Amino acid sequence: MGIKWDEFFVTGDPLIFASQIGIALTMIGALAALTYFKKWNYLWTEWLTTVDHKKIGIMYILMGVLMFVRGGIDGLMMKGQTAVPENEFLNAQHYNEVFTTHGVIMILFVAMPLLIGLMNFVIPLQIGARDVAFPQLNALSFWLTFSGAMLFNISFIIGGSPDAGWTSYFPLAGKEFSPGIGNNFYAVALQIAGAGTLMTGINFVVTVLKMRTKGMTLMKMPMFTWTSFITSIIIVASFPIFTVALALMTFDRTFGTHFFTISGGGMDMLWANLFWLWGHPEVYIVVLPAFGMLSDIISTFARKTLYGYKSMVISIVMISVLSMLVWVHHFFTMGNSAGVNSFFSITTMAIAIPTGVKVFNWLFTMRKGRIKFTTAMLWSLAFVPNFVIGGVTGVMLAMAAADYQYHNTLFLVAHFHYVLIPGVVFPIFAGLYFWWPKMFGYMLNERIGKWHFWLFVIGFNVTFMPMFFLGLDGAVRRAYTYSAETGFGPLMMISAVGSVILAAGFAALVYNIYWSARHADRNIGNDPWDARTLEWATATPVQHYNFASLPDVSKIDAFWHMKKNNEIQPLTEDEIEEIHLPSNTWIPIYMGVIFGISGFLLVFEWTIAAAIAALGIFAGLAFRSFDYDEGFHVHKDEILETERKWRKGANKGVKNHVS
Amino acid sequence: MKKSKLLLVSLTSIMAVLLLSGCENNMVVFNPQGPIARQILELINFSIALMLLVTIVVFGLFAFIVWKYRERKDNMSYEPPEEHGSTVLEIIWTVIPILIIVALTIPTVKTIYAIDEIPQGYEDKEPLVINVTSADWKWIFSYPEQGIETINYVNIPEDRPIDFRLTSAGTMQSFWIPALGGQKYSMAKAETQLYLVADNPGSYVGRNTNFNGQGYAGMEFEVLSQTQKEFDEWVKEVKETAPKMTLSEYEKMLEPSHFGRKTFSNTHLEWVDHSDPHSKNYTNPEMYDRGHGWPGKIFEDKDNYKNKDGNTVNTKHDNSEDMNHNESETDDSHGGEHSGH
Ligand code: HEM
Ligand SMILES: [Cu+2]
Numbered sequence A: 001m002g003i004k005w006d007e008f009f010v011t012g013d014p015l016i017f018a019s020q021i022g023i024a025l026t027m028i029g030a031l032a033a034l035t036y037f038k039k040w041n042y043l044w045t046e047w048l049t050t051v052d053h054k055k056i057g058i059m060y061i062l063m064g065v066l067m068f069v070r071g072g073i074d075g076l077m078m079k080g081q082t083a084v085p086e087n088e089f090l091n092a093q094h095y096n097e098v099f100t101t102h103g104v105i106m107i108l109f110v111a112m113p114l115l116i117g118l119m120n121f122v123i124p125l126q127i128g129a130r131d132v133a134f135p136q137l138n139a140l141s142f143w144l145t146f147s148g149a150m151l152f153n154i155s156f157i158i159g160g161s162p163d164a165g166w167t168s169y170f171p172l173a174g175k176e177f178s179p180g181i182g183n184n185f186y187a188v189a190l191q192i193a194g195a196g197t198l199m200t201g202i203n204f205v206v207t208v209l210k211m212r213t214k215g216m217t218l219m220k221m222p223m224f225t226w227t228s229f230i231t232s233i234i235i236v237a238s239f240p241i242f243t244v245a246l247a248l249m250t251f252d253r254t255f256g257t258h259f260f261t262i263s264g265g266g267m268d269m270l271w272a273n274l275f276w277l278w279g280h281p282e283v284y285i286v287v288l289p290a291f292g293m294l295s296d297i298i299s300t301f302a303r304k305t306l307y308g309y310k311s312m313v314i315s316i317v318m319i320s321v322l323s324m325l326v327w328v329h330h331f332f333t334m335g336n337s338a339g340v341n342s343f344f345s346i347t348t349m350a351i352a353i354p355t356g357v358k359v360f361n362w363l364f365t366m367r368k369g370r371i372k373f374t375t376a377m378l379w380s381l382a383f384v385p386n387f388v389i390g391g392v393t394g395v396m397l398a399m400a401a402a403d404y405q406y407h408n409t410l411f412l413v414a415h416f417h418y419v420l421i422p423g424v425v426f427p428i429f430a431g432l433y434f435w436w437p438k439m440f441g442y443m444l445n446e447r448i449g450k451w452h453f454w455l456f457v458i459g460f461n462v463t464f465m466p467m468f469f470l471g472l473d474g475a476v477r478r479a480y481t482y483s484a485e486t487g488f489g490p491l492m493m494i495s496a497v498g499s500v501i502l503a504a505g506f507a508a509l510v511y512n513i514y515w516s517a518r519h520a521d522r523n524i525g526n527d528p529w530d531a532r533t534l535e536w537a538t539a540t541p542v543q544h545y546n547f548a549s550l551p552d553v554s555k556i557d558a559f560w561h562m563k564k565n566n567e568i569q570p571l572t573e574d575e576i577e578e579i580h581l582p583s584n585t586w587i588p589i590y591m592g593v594i595f596g597i598s599g600f601l602l603v604f605e606w607t608i609a610a611a612i613a614a615l616g617i618f619a620g621l622a623f624r625s626f627d628y629d630e631g632f633h634v635h636k637d638e639i640l641e642t643e644r645k646w647r648k649g650a651n652k653g654v655k656n657h658v659s
Numbered sequence B: 001m002k003k004s005k006l007l008l009v010s011l012t013s014i015m016a017v018l019l020l021s022g023c024e025n026n027m028v029v030f031n032p033q034g035p036i037a038r039q040i041l042e043l044i045n046f047s048i049a050l051m052l053l054v055t056i057v058v059f060g061l062f063a064f065i066v067w068k069y070r071e072r073k074d075n076m077s078y079e080p081p082e083e084h085g086s087t088v089l090e091i092i093w094t095v096i097p098i099l100i101i102v103a104l105t106i107p108t109v110k111t112i113y114a115i116d117e118i119p120q121g122y123e124d125k126e127p128l129v130i131n132v133t134s135a136d137w138k139w140i141f142s143y144p145e146q147g148i149e150t151i152n153y154v155n156i157p158e159d160r161p162i163d164f165r166l167t168s169a170g171t172m173q174s175f176w177i178p179a180l181g182g183q184k185y186s187m188a189k190a191e192t193q194l195y196l197v198a199d200n201p202g203s204y205v206g207r208n209t210n211f212n213g214q215g216y217a218g219m220e221f222e223v224l225s226q227t228q229k230e231f232d233e234w235v236k237e238v239k240e241t242a243p244k245m246t247l248s249e250y251e252k253m254l255e256p257s258h259f260g261r262k263t264f265s266n267t268h269l270e271w272v273d274h275s276d277p278h279s280k281n282y283t284n285p286e287m288y289d290r291g292h293g294w295p296g297k298i299f300e301d302k303d304n305y306k307n308k309d310g311n312t313v314n315t316k317h318d319n320s321e322d323m324n325h326n327e328s329e330t331d332d333s334h335g336g337e338h339s340g341h
């Protein structure tokens, strides 16, 4: 069959053409640089085949930051288009593609990878373990997520982007109304990435249950570990629903079945139900780990134990249960009976109760503390007032009768950005500033960090606050344009200006990463923040085996008490034993590539070719089954040498680096 | 610290400015033109008041704590106490949100039930039934009792409950006239129902809020509320002067397209009621812009009116003589204005 190349590549648009050339040049440049500097081997052995949770975490974070750039450009393009009435920067089709990719990328390829990356890096360290329970599976999770993200991202240069919204409601998303292959990218790429996420969930449930160090009972775990644990449980409970829904979508779109179509007896609202049965818990999947990071960071910089630890744990469990019982609030206006709408209004509002408890506990953690305004702490502080605005508007939306007036308007868009940006992005930034020294052995610059902070927070509010009012004035979401008579112009313009400030804030972060990599002080000791949990008890950056001997824990904030009571064990030679670690493996990255290729073929509906490519998946599974590599041992001498080196300078810089 | 205070001040002042401008401004949700919208607004105002209270309390506490316990040059030697919590306090801030939620639940549930019914004071007035059919990308209003049909505008008598029966010929839409009340979805092969009442004569904007493809942004209609007398006269005039729609014209109309107003002195309900689960499909996948990229497979649809297998719809289709309806089709009817590349 002859391929029509002008349809294969997206053509006819200068913007897209420029990015096609840009992408091609970047790729050639990267390959050339790797070859020139002879870095292929380093890249392959140190990163692409690694099973080390710390490196996998860093790769997740790198991917999340890059995807944030892509999703952010989408956001800016939308703001540019709607800044003035009847603008012609983007046409309807482009706007539709842009908000669809923005939504999907921001949630699945920005928020999720950044959080899972931080979880990967931090959780094994916090529980005093040498890795996650299944290191190879962890690598597979990453490569599947990466593969899904890449597949999704090429859609705008090859084949055409999905354009039915991040919710991809049927019937619109079906072949009857969206006959291009754009939405196949949605169905297939998210399936691949979702499989990776599901494996992460399983991995972390087992890790937290089985890998904790001596003495660390469940109720002595740091809060970030707790929330990641609960998040993993929600992942395991809800992602299979999405898997099924996407599979049915794929059948409808490529094989002509009728699960969700309007013809042949399909039920379009079944999609909406399945989507939100996953989609609402998904919101908590991204918010809960963020809550955990905040708890640890606030407690560190207020120099106090987390207030109300037990009620914190109870509230996250409550939130996770309630999160599965509220999905109908996304379609109150579907014509449900008054009884159904009342029920889901109440369950939704009930989430405010555990959330309120958490906010008060955070405030009381700081009370009587000594609050140090590091950049990480500023992000955590800014969370409180901004998230409260997201929360109270959430309660307003939960009141079904009132939602009849807010639904699908910019009021809703403002609300969920007030939840997702202060509730997920701020904590992620806090976490990056906080754990960066652990990852790389140097801190991000605090001065640039404050620029990042103030620009981003102010820009965020200027962008999204006007949208509440626009929504109440009848401005709807996902509309690429509006007429001048609506009177939306001025507020839309303010909002667009805000998004430029916000983008400048993000640019400051990127610059900070660059600046700090080149100029930051490398001589910072293992505990630059005077922190409280076990990850700070070991070297900075962390040695590949994490802990020379696994720590023994008797209290919450274990490391803090060790420091106070001078219980930090000196290095004694006879305590050190050989450490057994898993070897690198090529199988996960191979699987990512094969999944990507067969997914790509499936997107183009070349089903036979896709099936043949999928044989490669079975080949990978077979290789894995006959893989008898038992891992390797780190020898005593090596451990002793590494430990001596970092311990010598362990205490320097403790106090002088935070100012 | 100066900076965190700055943050608070700037945040609250932005809020305050916007809120104040909001109050005196004429945002449509705050200017209800009918009893249903008014009921919803009461609920909204109540929730705003309560939520504002919550916000102020939390902001105040936050500002106080952050200010009071900030690190200063002179308290560097202060070591915060070990403090694990307080059962009493934790119970208090569990109970307070519960009370707030209860306070919100009661009026919410009341309003949910109330707006499902004909509003109080209008029960004795006979509702006017209007069937609303949404299609890509237009609104079709049928008046079954009057036997007339309007496209992209709807005239209603004031002070009389209107019983909107919503359905869709294809994608899902959401029917919203914010000045008169809340919205509801219109879905193919299903019927949803919405009561609305207008207090006074006037013209209001109605629109689709549920994204349904390239023509979505333009899917607006005008609602003209008239006195009963004006309304009756209008109906009479339409019956006398408006053309009759033919089936093929109707089928043409269901294709993805944008056009202005139209008026007919019959309704499409004589051929098809899209809310009937067994009704024919009027999908036209071939006519949608496939984005910029690779075209996918399109599947044959057995139930489509185009597959003429001797059923009622097609018989009528054959009988209709006016196959050449293009002349009456004044406005553009291609697949959206934006398919040109
Ligand atoms: C960085 C700055 C951001 C800007 C300027 C921005 C802007 C926007 C705009 C303008 C829309 C569409 C409004 C419309 O319906 O027309 C939108 C939708 C959306 N945004 Fe953002 N956003 C940003 C960050 C984020 C983040 C961090 C997330 C999630 C973690 C996110 C998630 C979403 C989602 C899920 C949608 C809905 C997409 C849809 O309607 O299908 N956004 N955003
Ligand atoms: Cu285009």
Ligand SMILES: [Cu+2]
Pocket: A279, A280, A283, A326, A327, A329, A330
């Ligand atoms: Cu939800």
